[in-house]
Amino acid sequence: MRSWRVPPPQIAVKCAATVALAALAALSMDDPQLVFLAGIAALGAGGLALRDLLAPVRLTAGADGLTVVNGYAGKRHIPWPDVTAIRVDERQRLLMRTRLLEIETTDDLHLLSTFDLGEDVRDVEAELLRLNTSG
Structure with a gap:
């Protein structure tokens, strides 16, 4: 039996990007456009990271x-x-x-x-x- 998986460093980068984008959104509350864009990007990166964690x-x-x-x-x-x-x-x-x-x-x-x-x-x-x- 042989298996192939997403490399753990790649999962870590996606998780770190999610945290960084969420922090950017939280720290930019005075700019609604940046909050929106960073929030959408954080959700997207989080969705990709979650998939990698659930089904590596x-x-x-x-x-x-x-x-x-x-x-x-x-x-x-x-x-x-x-x-x-x-x-x-x-x-x-x-x-x-x-x-x-x-x-x-x-x-x-x-x-x-x-x-x-x-x-x-x-x-x-x-x-x-x-x-x-x-x-």
Whole structure:
């Protein structure tokens, strides 16, 4: 059984950003626009940090199939025969390059990034292809 998770330092940065943005909002009560913007940013960062705390393991693979995070923090088990494709989607726009691991099933598509897995998605793809015993 192999699992991939959000790196703990990344979770710590999101928590620290949430606290810093909430403090900025609290200390800026004389500027309603700044309070609003910092408050919205704190809620967004807090939502991302909470998801990482509730479901840090984003992908697990074993002989019987995969388990992926589904929705905000739920889990879904996918037997290997239901996996139709595992591939890396790589795109470059302007100066940014993105790589996503795509796990396609008969009825869904799961996208995971390096930030979700804590490893290069190409390495995870290779490991999943090796673990997939259904073909």
